[in-house]
Amino acid sequence: MTSLSFDELQLIKRITAKDQRALAELYDLYGSLVYSLAFRVVRNAALAEEVTQDTFLKVWSQAITWDADKGKLSSWLLTITRYTAIDLLRKEQRRPMDSAVGLDSIIDFMGQRGLTDDPRWHDSQLLRALLRQLPPDQVQVIELAFFQGLSHSEMAEQLKLPLGTVKTRVRLGLQKLRDLWLEAVRESDS
Amino acid sequence: MTDQPFHLDDPDPSQSEPADDCERLRGLIAAYSVGATDADETRLVEALLPDCPEVAAELKDFVGLGEALLYAAPQRDAPPQLRARILQAAAGRPVQALAPLPTVKTESFWDRLRAVFAARPLLSPALAALAIVVLVASNAYWSNQVQTLRVRERQILQLVQQQNRVLASLSSEGTQRVELASTRPDTPAHATVVWNPESEIALLTTEDLPTLEPDRVYQLWLIRGASPIGAGTFEVTDEGSAVFLFDMDEPVTAFDALGVSNEPRGGSDEPTTDPILVGEV
Numbered sequence: 001m002t003s004l005s006f007d008e009l010q011l012i013k014r015i016t017a018k019d020q021r022a023l024a025e026l027y028d029l030y031g032s033l034v035y036s037l038a039f040r041v042v043r044n045a046a047l048a049e050e051v052t053q054d055t056f057l058k059v060w061s062q063a064i065t066w067d068a069d070k071g072k073l074s075s076w077l078l079t080i081t082r083y084t085a086i087d088l089l090r091k092e093q094r095r096p097m098d099s100a101v102g103l104d105s106i107i108d109f110m111g112q113r114g115l116t117d118d119p120r121w122h123d124s125q126l127l128r129a130l131l132r133q134l135p136p137d138q139v140q141v142i143e144l145a146f147f148q149g150l151s152h153s154e155m156a157e158q159l160k161l162p163l164g165t166v167k168t169r170v171r172l173g174l175q176k177l178r179d180l181w182l183e184a185v186r187e188s189d190s
Numbered sequence: 191m192t193d194q195p196f197h198l199d200d201p202d203p204s205q206s207e208p209a210d211d212c213e214r215l216r217g218l219i220a221a222y223s224v225g226a227t228d229a230d231e232t233r234l235v236e237a238l239l240p241d242c243p244e245v246a247a248e249l250k251d252f253v254g255l256g257e258a259l260l261y262a263a264p265q266r267d268a269p270p271q272l273r274a275r276i277l278q279a280a281a282g283r284p285v286q287a288l289a290p291l292p293t294v295k296t297e298s299f300w301d302r303l304r305a306v307f308a309a310r311p312l313l314s315p316a317l318a319a320l321a322i323v324v325l326v327a328s329n330a331y332w333s334n335q336v337q338t339l340r341v342r343e344r345q346i347l348q349l350v351q352q353q354n355r356v357l358a359s360l361s362s363e364g365t366q367r368v369e370l371a372s373t374r375p376d377t378p379a380h381a382t383v384v385w386n387p388e389s390e391i392a393l394l395t396t397e398d399l400p401t402l403e404p405d406r407v408y409q410l411w412l413i414r415g416a417s418p419i420g421a422g423t424f425e426v427t428d429e430g431s432a433v434f435l436f437d438m439d440e441p442v443t444a445f446d447a448l449g450v451s452n453e454p455r456g457g458s459d460e461p462t463t464d465p466i467l468v469g470e471v
Contacts, residue, residue: 020281023280024277027276028273031268031272031273032265035267035268035269036265037260049272049275052276053275053279057279057280074261075257078260127261127262128429136371136372145224146225146259147263150226151225151228152227152228153228155226167217167221171217171218174220174221174255177255178252
């Protein structure tokens with residue numbers, strides 16, 4: 001266990017003991033990361049705030065469910081964020097693509113920055129670069145599946161494509177992305 | 191790896207050979223890792239997984255990829271008030287949607303003068319006169335500052351009202367959109383133009399456009415027949431993103447197509463390079 005995960009373990013223990021300062025520390029560490037993913041899914045500043053709040057409140061009430069052996073705290077937080085955001089989209093019965101691009105996004109665009117102090121930043125940059133190497137139709141279904149939570153049949157309906165075509169695009173796209181990613185990770189390790 | 195579409199045409203794994211089952215599982219495992227399988231496919235994956243250790247090992251790679259994808263969203267700063275709202279909610283206190291702006295208690299010159307004398311009852315006449323001069327000067331300075339802030343507040347309010355009008359316009363039911371795709375199949379650049387037929391403004395958003403030399407900009411064109419009309423220039427972030435709001439004298443539907451080209455800074459009267467993005471209206 002690394003010292004970082006040890007710190008995270010202490011943080012979660014304090015949150016489990018309802019130490020509000022620990023929740024504040026967790027937010028200071030990962031608030032922007034959570035908000036960024038929430039915004040990526042819901043594409044709306046107000047909804048992204050709602051998702052971020054729900055995510056941290058879930059952690060506040062269920063921190064004990066985090067298992068340090070199963071993954072990093074930030075990954076656990078982001079997984080909660082992703083599902084919370086997708087659930088919200090489903091509750092609202094809307095998809096980001098159905099709504100116009102809000103002008104609030106202009107301000108957010110201005111506020112964009114690289115989270116260079118996060119060790120995962122280079123991985124995220126890498127993955128975005130790798131995504132650009134895929135054919136656009138494969139990127140499209142990966143985006144719909146991962147960031148909007150659509151299943152094969154939902155994507156086929158939305159894209160008005162045969163189900164088999166969608167399945168092929170998802171499979172080939174993810175396989176190619178995995179291969180590129182593993183190769184890049186191996187190269188950076190060697 | 192096959193290019194043939196995978197079909198879930200044999201939902202009963204007990205009726206097929208284990209090798210076939212594992213091959214069928216292999217076709218679904220990527221989608222399963224990101225939650226894209228339909229309910230029947232998910233059940234099939236979970237039924238077959240224990241009997242196909244090689245595919246199960248492959249699943250671990252896909253799960254790792256999924257974890258990395260969680261971090262791939264462009265980074266944004268969370269709104270400053272959000273932290274306090276979350277902590278308030280965690281404490282079980284009522285959550286305010288927006289923190290009220292701090293109010294400034296305004297005191298008149300005479301109020302402050304009285305306060306000075308009340309606090310300094312033993313001031314000599316000379317010091318009192320000096321205090322008055324300082325207060326008058328300070329009062330003039332702060333009056334000027336307040337005036338400047340009021341002007342700025344009015345400007346911000348106007349901006350917010352303008353943005354709200356645009357937002358309401360682009361969020362209404364009649365909103366239409368055109369997708370602009372890259373003219374080169376090897377680049378993922380794309381853009382979207384969104385507009386409301388009842389308003390005279392539209393919004394262009396782009397992704398993955400290459401950054402240009404400092405003396406070059408992108409220019410948006412509204413194209414009717416063979417006549418392109420410039421709709422403005424814009425620049426992109428390092429990530430190729432841009433958000434560009436533009437006015438239209440005519441609705442977008444009055445044009446045949448939209449295009450984006452690389453032009454000298456300041457824009458051109460007509461495109462001087464081949465279009466990078468095009469979209470048919």
